[in-house]
Amino acid sequence: MAAHITFLPNNKTVQVNPGTTVLGAAAKAKVHIRTRCGGKAACLMCKVIVQSGTGLTAPNPSERMKLGSSDEGSGFRLACQAKILGDVTVTIPEDPLKAAIRKQLEKQQEEDW
Numbered sequence: 001m002a003a004h005i006t007f008l009p010n011n012k013t014v015q016v017n018p019g020t021t022v023l024g025a026a027a028k029a030k031v032h033i034r035t036r037c038g039g040k041a042a043c044l045m046c047k048v049i050v051q052s053g054t055g056l057t058a059p060n061p062s063e064r065m066k067l068g069s070s071d072e073g074s075g076f077r078l079a080c081q082a083k084i085l086g087d088v089t090v091t092i093p094e095d096p097l098k099a100a101i102r103k104q105l106e107k108q109q110e111e112d113w
Contacts, residue, residue, distance in 0.1 A: 001018070002015045002016065002017065002018075003015070003016055003017070003018050003020075003055055003084045003085060003086050003087055003088075004016075004087045004088075005022065005025045005029075005055075005084055005087070005088050005089070005090065006088075006089040006090070007026060007029060007031045007089075007090060007091075007092060008051060008089060008090070008091040008092070009091065009092070010029075010031050010092070012029045012030075012031055013029075014028050014029035016028060016084055018083075018084060018085050018086075019083050019084070019085075020083065020084050021039065021079065021080055021081070021082065021083055021084070022046075022048060022056070022077065022079035022080075022082045022083075022084060022090060023035065023039055023046055023079040023080045025084060026079060026092075031092065032092075033046050033048065033079050033092055034046060034095060035079070035080060037080070039080035039081075040080070041062045041063055041066050041078055041080060041081050042066075044066055044067075044078070046078055046079035046080050047067075047076050047077070047078060047079070047093060048076070048077055048078075048079050048082075048090040048091065048092055048093070049074075049075045049076055049077075049090060049091045049093065050075045050076075050077055050088065050089075050090055051075075051089040051090060051091050052088070052089045053086065053087050053088035053089055054086065054088070055084055055085050055086030055087050055088040056077060056082045056083065056084060056085060056088055057082060057083040057085060059077065059081070059082070060081055062081065063077070063078050063081040063082070066078065077090070
């Protein structure tokens with residue numbers, strides 16, 4: 001039975017086989033999730049936020065250790081470790097560099113008015 005995952009803010013949905021990682025599903029959907037470690041739960045760049053659905057595996061010990069109790073309780077998961085079992089919706093947080101640039105541009109526009 002296939003599972004569906006929706007990526008926000010891109011609003012892209014893709015059908016995958018159960019057991020596919022969120023990172024693998026993102027690649028299939030052509031949605032970019034930052035990563036540097038090749039899916040080894042080392043860089044923590046691939047954090048996503050679970051918005052709805054319970055279609056992910058429970059965090060494994062490595063993911064729990066990396067996320068810590070504060071991120072785990074707030075819906076954060078590592079896309080390289082979380083495997084899809086059923087339908088789920090996740091949000092990909094804005095890239096920190098892009099966020100900083102966007103804030104600077106907004107500030108500049110406010111000053112120009």
